Amino acid sequence: xxxxxxxxxxxxxxxxxxxxxxxxxxxxxxxxxxxxxxxxxxxxxxxxxxxxxxxxxxxxxxxxxxxxxxxxxxxxxxxxxxxxxxxxxxxxxxxxxxxxxxxxxxxxxxxxxxxxxxxxxxxxxxxxxxxxxxxxxxxxxxxxxxxxxxxxxxxxxxxxxxxxxxxxxxxxxxxxxxxxxxxxxxxxxxxxxxxxxxxxxxxxxxxxxxxxxxxxxxxxxxxxxxxxxxxxxxxxxxxxxxxxxxxxxxxxxxxxxxxxxxxxxxxxxxxxxxxxxxxxxxxxxxxxxxxxxxxxxxxxxxxxxxxxxxxxxxxxxxxxxxxxxxxxxxxxxxxxxxxxxxxxxxxxxxxxxxxxxxxxxxxxxxxxxxxxxxxxxxxxxxxxxxxxxxxxxxxxxxxxxxxxxxxxxxxxxxxxxxxxxxxxxxxxxxxxxxxxxxxxxxxxxxxxxxxxxxxxxxxxxxxxxxxxxxxxxxxxxxxxxxxxxxxxxxxxxxxxxxxxxxxxxxxxxxxxxxxxxxxxxxxxxxxxxxxxxxxxxxxxxxxxxxxxxxxxxxxxxxxxx
Amino acid sequence: xxxxxxxxxxxxxxxxxxxxxxxxxxxxxxxxxxxxxxxxxxxxxxxxxxxxxxxxxxxxxxxxxxxxxxxxxxxxxxxxxxxxxxxxxxxxxxxxxxxxxxxxxxxxxxxxxxxxxxxxxxxxxxxxxxxxxxxxxxxxxxxxxxxxxxxxxxxxxxxxxxxxxxxxxxxxxxxxxxxxxxxxxxxxxxxxxxxxxxxxxxxxxxxxxxxxxxxxxxxxxxxxxxxxxxxxxxxxxxxxxxxxxxxxxxxxxxxxxxxxxxxxxxxxxxxxxxxxxxxxxxxxxxxxxxxxxxxxxxxxxxxxxxxxxxxxxxxxxxxxxxxxxxxxxxxxxxxxxxxxx
Numbered sequence: 001x002x003x004x005x006x007x008x009x010x011x012x013x014x015x016x017x018x019x020x021x022x023x024x025x026x027x028x029x030x031x032x033x034x035x036x037x038x039x040x041x042x043x044x045x046x047x048x049x050x051x052x053x054x055x056x057x058x059x060x061x062x063x064x065x066x067x068x069x070x071x072x073x074x075x076x077x078x079x080x081x082x083x084x085x086x087x088x089x090x091x092x093x094x095x096x097x098x099x100x101x102x103x104x105x106x107x108x109x110x111x112x113x114x115x116x117x118x119x120x121x122x123x124x125x126x127x128x129x130x131x132x133x134x135x136x137x138x139x140x141x142x143x144x145x146x147x148x149x150x151x152x153x154x155x156x157x158x159x160x161x162x163x164x165x166x167x168x169x170x171x172x173x174x175x176x177x178x179x180x181x182x183x184x185x186x187x188x189x190x191x192x193x194x195x196x197x198x199x200x201x202x203x204x205x206x207x208x209x210x211x212x213x214x215x216x217x218x219x220x221x222x223x224x225x226x227x228x229x230x231x232x233x234x235x236x237x238x239x240x241x242x243x244x245x246x247x248x249x250x251x252x253x254x255x256x257x258x259x260x261x262x263x264x265x266x267x268x269x270x271x272x273x274x275x276x277x278x279x280x281x282x283x284x285x286x287x288x289x290x291x292x293x294x295x296x297x298x299x300x301x302x303x304x305x306x307x308x309x310x311x312x313x314x315x316x317x318x319x320x321x322x323x324x325x326x327x328x329x330x331x332x333x334x335x336x337x338x339x340x341x342x343x344x345x346x347x348x349x350x351x352x353x354x355x356x357x358x359x360x361x362x363x364x365x366x367x368x369x370x371x372x373x374x375x376x377x378x379x380x381x382x383x384x385x386x387x388x389x390x391x392x393x394x395x396x397x398x399x400x401x402x403x404x405x406x407x408x409x410x411x412x413x414x415x416x417x418x419x420x421x422x423x424x425x426x427x428x429x430x431x432x433x434x435x436x437x438x439x440x441x442x443x444x445x446x447x448x449x450x451x452x453x454x455x456x457x458x459x460x461x462x463x464x465x466x467x468x469x470x471x472x473x474x475x476x477x478x479x480x481x482x483x484x485x486x487x488x489x490x491x492x493x494x495x496x497x498x499x500x501x502x503x504x505x506x507x508x509x510x511x512x513x514x515x516x517x518x519x520x521x522x523x524x525x526x527x528x529x530x531x532x533x534x535x536x537x538x539x540x541x542x543x544x545x546x547x548x549x550x551x552x553x554x555x556x557x558x559x560x561x
Numbered sequence: 562x563x564x565x566x567x568x569x570x571x572x573x574x575x576x577x578x579x580x581x582x583x584x585x586x587x588x589x590x591x592x593x594x595x596x597x598x599x600x601x602x603x604x605x606x607x608x609x610x611x612x613x614x615x616x617x618x619x620x621x622x623x624x625x626x627x628x629x630x631x632x633x634x635x636x637x638x639x640x641x642x643x644x645x646x647x648x649x650x651x652x653x654x655x656x657x658x659x660x661x662x663x664x665x666x667x668x669x670x671x672x673x674x675x676x677x678x679x680x681x682x683x684x685x686x687x688x689x690x691x692x693x694x695x696x697x698x699x700x701x702x703x704x705x706x707x708x709x710x711x712x713x714x715x716x717x718x719x720x721x722x723x724x725x726x727x728x729x730x731x732x733x734x735x736x737x738x739x740x741x742x743x744x745x746x747x748x749x750x751x752x753x754x755x756x757x758x759x760x761x762x763x764x765x766x767x768x769x770x771x772x773x774x775x776x777x778x779x780x781x782x783x784x785x786x787x788x789x790x791x792x793x794x795x796x797x798x799x800x801x802x803x804x805x806x807x808x809x810x811x812x813x814x815x816x817x818x819x820x821x822x823x824x825x826x827x828x829x830x831x832x833x834x835x836x837x838x839x840x841x842x843x844x845x846x847x848x849x850x851x852x853x854x855x856x857x858x859x860x861x862x863x864x865x866x867x868x869x870x871x872x873x874x875x876x877x878x879x880x881x882x883x884x885x886x887x888x889x890x891x892x893x894x895x896x897x898x899x900x901x902x
Contacts (some may be wrong), residue, residue, distance in 0.1 A: 040681040083639050103644075107632055110644060111651040143686060176833055179793075180849060183831025183896035193744070193898045198736040203743060203790040204832075240683055248592030253680045255592065265670035272663025276656045283652020298793035299758050299776060299826065301834045303848040318831065319850045323868035331868035331897055340902035346868045347831060347896065380683060412851060422851060423864055486593045493587065533585035 041263045042243035042256035046133045051267060053126035054229065055274040056119040063116040064218065070106055072098040073168060073214035075207040084291050092170075092295035095210045099169040099290055114282035120165060121287075122278060124158045124310040131155060135365070135395050137382040139242045145366035147235045150228050152362050157225050159310050164217035166308055169288075170210055173305055175296030179204060180315070187347035205296065245381045245493045247486040252380075304413055309406075316408030317350035320430050354405060358398065372520045373497050386451040387494040390524040393445030400440035404433045445527075452529035455491045458483060459532040460540040492531045499525045592678060600672045610672035617665030624657025740900065745893045747779075747795045749874060754780040755799060755823065755884040763883045764799070769821050774838045775799040777823065779886070794894055796826040796834065797874050799884070802843060806857050813859070816875040821884065823874040824860050827895040828852055830867035845871065869897065 012018045074094035080087050082097065083104040102109035131151055134140055140148035167174045182204045185196045201208035240254050249255045257263045293302065307315050323330055323346040330346035361368075369391065370376055385392045407414065408429045415422035462480035470476050483491070502510045502518035599606040631650025635643060708715050754763045758776040761783045769775065777797040785791045804820035816822070824845070828835050833849035843856040844863070852865030860871035872894050875887040893901055 040679055083637065084641075085639055105637070107637065107647070108651055110648050111655075114648070114652070176849065179833060180831045183828075183833075186896050186898040187831075189899050191899075193740045193900055196898075197738060197740050198733070201737040203787070204793050205789050206737075208737075238686060240681075247590045248678075248680060250589065252683050254683060255678050255680045257676070258679055262670050262674045262676070265666050265674060269663045269666030269670065272659045273667065274663075276658075276660030276663055279652050279655035279659055283649050283656060296789075297759070298789060299778070299796045299834055301836045301848055303837060305848070315850075318866060321866045323830065323852065323862050323866045329868050333902065341899050342897045342901040343899075344868070344897040346866050350866070412848070426851065426865075485590045489587055489590055493589070534587055535585055 037260045038258040039237075040240075040254045040256045040258055042241050042249075042254055043263075043266075044244060046137070047241070048270065049126050049130035049133055051270055052274055053123060053130055054233075055271045056123040056126055056278065057225065057229065058271070059119040059275055059278060060116060060123060061222065063112050063119065064222075066112045067102065067109075067116060068218055070098060070102045070109060071095070071168070071214075073211045075170065075205075075210050087291065087294070090295060093210065095168060095170040096290070096295045099171070103291060111282060114285075114287055115278055116165075117287045118281050118285075119278050120162050121309060122274075124155075124162055127151070127155050127158050128310075131362075132395070132399070136385040136388075136392060137242070137244075138369075138379065138388055138391065139382055140366045141379040142366075142370065142376055143239055143378050144235070144242075147232060147239070148366055149363055150232050150235070152359065154225060154228050154232065156359070157221055157228070161217065161221045161225065162308055162310055164213045164221065166288075166311075167213050168210060168217060169290045170296050171290040172293040172296055172300060172302065173288075173290075175205065175298075176301050176305070177307060177311075178209065179298070180318070184318075184347055184351045187344040187351070189341075189343055189348075205298070240380070242380055242382050244384065245495075246490045249381070251378070254380075304416065306410060306413070312409035313402050313405040314351065314355060316405035316411070316429075317354045318347070319411055320405065320408045320426065320433060321346055321350035322430075354401070358402065361398070371517060372524055374500055374517075375497060379495075381495070383495060386448040386455070387496065389445045389448035389452070389527070389529075392448045393441040396444035397437035397441040400436040401433065404429055404436050408433075449527055449529055456529065456532050459488050459491050460537060492533075494531055496528060496531055497525055498528060592680065595677055598672065598676065607673065610668070614665045614669045614673070617661050617668060619661070621658045621661025621665065624654045624659070624661055626654070627657060628654030630654070740898075744794075744895075744898065744901075747889055747894065748782060748785065748791050749779055749795060749797075749886045749889045751886065751888050752879070753886045754879070755797065755876065755886065756780045756782075758796060759783070765882045766818055766821060766878045766884055767882060769799065769801045769884075771801050771803060771820065772840050773801055774840070776826070776836075793832075794827065797823045798826045798835065798838065798845065799823045799876075800838060800843075800856060802856065806843065808857060808859070810859060813873065813875075815877075816873055816887075818877055818884065821876065822856070823876050823884075823886075824854075824856075824871040825874065825890060825894040826871075828867060829862075829869040829871060829894075830865070830896060832896045835871065 072094045076094050077091055078094050078097050080090050080092055080097050080100065082088075082101050084100055087100065099113075102113055104110070134148060134151065163177075167178050182196055182200065185199065186192045188195060196204070199209065199212070200206040201212075241256075243249050243255060257266075294300075306312065321330070330344075330349070332343045332345065333340050334343055383391075385395075408426070411425045411429060412422060414420070415425050462482040465479045465481045467479040468476055469479055500518065500521045502514045504510050505514070600610045601607075628651055631647050631654055635647040635650065637643060637647065703709060755775075755777045756763050756779065758778045761778065761780065763780060764775060764777070775798070777799045778792060779795050779797075782788060782791055782795060799821065801819075801821045804817075807817060807820060807822065809816065826834050826836070828847045828849070830847065830850055830852050833847050835845045835847045835852070835854065837846040837848055838844075839846060845854040845856060845860065846852075847865070847867070850866050852867035853863050854860040854867070854871050855863045858870075859873060862868065862870060872890045872892050874890055876884055877887050879885045
């Protein structure tokens with residue numbers, strides 16, 4: 001490059017220089033700045049969960065990269081001779097030994113392990129809460145259905161990333177987790193045994209599972225997550241963010257702060273806050289102290305052990321399923337012409353059915369709701385959860401269903417902590433798995449409807465001020481203060497779909513599916529609480545009313561206080 | 562509240578009927594007026610906020626220094642206490658470093674950067690004309706390729722493409738061997754001594770007192786080539802009960818020895834070790850999913866998700882008084898699988 005004469009155009013000589021030049025003159029930074037520099041993002045505290053998920057994933061990548069420099073994913077036998085005295089001389093795999101070395105002999109290694117584990121727990125939690133936010137506010141509706149599906153896939157990948165990582169240290173706890181996976185895989189009809197043998201490279205535990213999980217954990221799964229996060233965020237930009245309805249906020253605009261400088265500062269600062277909180281937790285709270293568990297050995301097991309929280313619901317489902325119900329066994333030996341085969345429904349059903357139900361409904365929900373309402377318009381305004389009572393009820397039912405299984409994963413700890421019978425805990429949770437979602441649905445829906453009525457109250461009669469006033473003729477009233485027009489608009493400007501009865505098709509027939517849709521529509525909207533209309537407000541004001549100041553005379557009496 | 566009947570949605574007047582909506586809507590009052598913050602109006606508040614942000618960034622610097630102190634000045638020795646201390650200092654240092662920056666920037670944004678809300682119009686994701694153009698282009702491409710008009714090309718390509726996927730699946734065949742019958746066999750065989758887990762020392766029948774339990778591995782396991790794989794199938798629990806408490810079924814009367822019985826330790830549910838023995842009730846409990854087996858009923862499942870009894874290992878004593886197996890298990894141990902039969 002030094003040979004190029006002054007005044008001449010820059011002529012790159014190396015391939016790196018050529019690429020740099022190419023990018024610089026062709027991509028054009030100004031277009032990006034113009035597009036994003038002042039882009040508007042609406043502000044609401046519930047919009048932060050997705051950010052938490054993104055940032056904890058970044059922290060996972062950073063801490064995980066550090067760990068890969070020291071971790072040896074080999075199941076070759078070695079004798080430990082590191083700093084941790086109680087395990088010296090014990091036979092163990094290289095994976096476990098190098099995990100111990102990271103903890104005890106690499107400065108900051110334990111801290112990085114803690115950061116990695118805690119941010120993994122936070123990552124799945126943030127993804128889950130983010131999805132709940134999207135569900136309960138209706139942010140999955142057109143045009144965002146596909147982004148919702150991508151979010152669901154990301155949740156599954158997040159759990160897969162967590163589980164594959166959890167197994168890597170090859171300690172007693174994670175080894176037993178793998179053994180459970182092996183047992184579940186073997187219950188798959190026809191191909192289960194083969195999948196197990198291919199996965200473990202022969203009989204459990206074998207010597208290949210850790211390196212294989214390692215490749216999945218540090219290469220395949222994070223690459224998929226990264227790819228999907230990229231698409232997810234790209235679609236957020238394409239759709240622009242949703243916003244809650246309110247004064248000045250319509251379906252056709254976005255109200256909020258510009259990326260530069262406010263939103264960038266807030267979001268960028270928030271990354272450091274998430275990192276700081278994870279660091280503080282990792283400083284103070286031990287997670288996964290693998291040195292206490294010892295190396296994997298198929299014989300011992302510790303009582304009261306728990307999987308990481310996000311696997312709990314599947315483990316809980318395994319615990320809840322009875323192997324034999326009365327005299328009805330869930331393991332069937334089915335005679336075929338070529339011999340008898342075993343179908344282990346006591347393992348297969350709890351492993352597949354609850355997760356199947358949850359994810360099928362999750363993925364299909366945007367289309368289910370669009371089918372019921374026949375409303376396929378673009379929805380950029382969110383619902384407050386109370387303003388969609390049936391959806392809120394169904395969401396709560398799902399949460400209860402999940403949480404009962406989650407609690408079941410700790411059934412033994414519940415029994416020992418509260419000094420109750422383990423069997424009774426299991427029986428109760430079995431019943432709750434079916435009753436709980438129904439009760440949750442009814443309660444949440446009723447609460448949502450009640451809150452909607454409360455909103456109507458406030459719009460029609462104002463806010464209760466707590467001021468008790470005695471009128472000249474002796475009556476005591478509480479003064480209600482009317483809400484201002486901004487607050488009022490917030491309480492009345494929501495979407496309120498109505499029951500849509502069955503519509504005949506072009507031939508005048510009402511098809512069966514349409515009748516079913518009409519039934520679903522009634523189920524969703526027949527208890528609808530309508531938003532207050534201006535006429536109603538007018539009527540409420542013109543009526544003489546307790547709690548409201550009716551006459552000029554009374555008004556004067558109050559204002560003199 | 563009873564007097565607020567007008568607010569009740571049950572009241573026919575207030576429930577909007579289909580077709581009634583639309584005309585009766587409140588006017589959007591537009592964005593609420595901007596309320597200036599203290600720092601917008603009071604220069605002293607502005608200065609104060611500026612100082613606060615500066616202090617927060619200084620806290621971050623302090624945190625980084627704390628990290629370096631923990632990293633370089635706490636030498637790791639062999640006690641877990643210094644490790645804990647170092648972890649605490651590194652963690653708190655990082656936490657202060659990050660939180661100082663993060664809280665500082667957010668505080669800066671919230672107090673000193675403009676907080677006027679701005680509205681931006683949404684646009685259609687793509688104009689309808691683009692959609693029509695795209696449809697036409699794709700149609701033209703398909704037309705020019707002729708794939709619709711030439712079924713021979715289409716069908717052979719389809720066939721070739723589908724077939725070409727299979728090598729990508731088949732190439733994974735060597736991930737592992739075929740199961741064969743290995744799940745039916747364990748190291749146990751006639752005459753194999755029962756030894757203690759993990760030491761491998763043999764057990765005399767006289768060592769096993771009533772009420773005691775032993776974790777057992779077959780003799781020679783510790784020297785076996787595939788030690789963990791063999792152990793994953795062969796571990797056994799050995800217990801001695803009052804012989805009257807045992808109720809062996811016909812054909813299994815001689816599988817124990819004077820009240821000493823041996824059962825597979827691998828749960829028939831999903832394979833956890835059934836490690837808990839309740840001496841008083843003679844129950845075996847799996848700590849993973851709480852399957853409970855009753856020793857007095859040949860380890861029948863009395864609670865939990867397991868569906869099959871634990872397999873029993875037939876045992877006896879050799880001439881030196883050591884416990885030995887009289888054969889392998891009579892059925893596969895551990896979780897069920899399709900070929901188990």
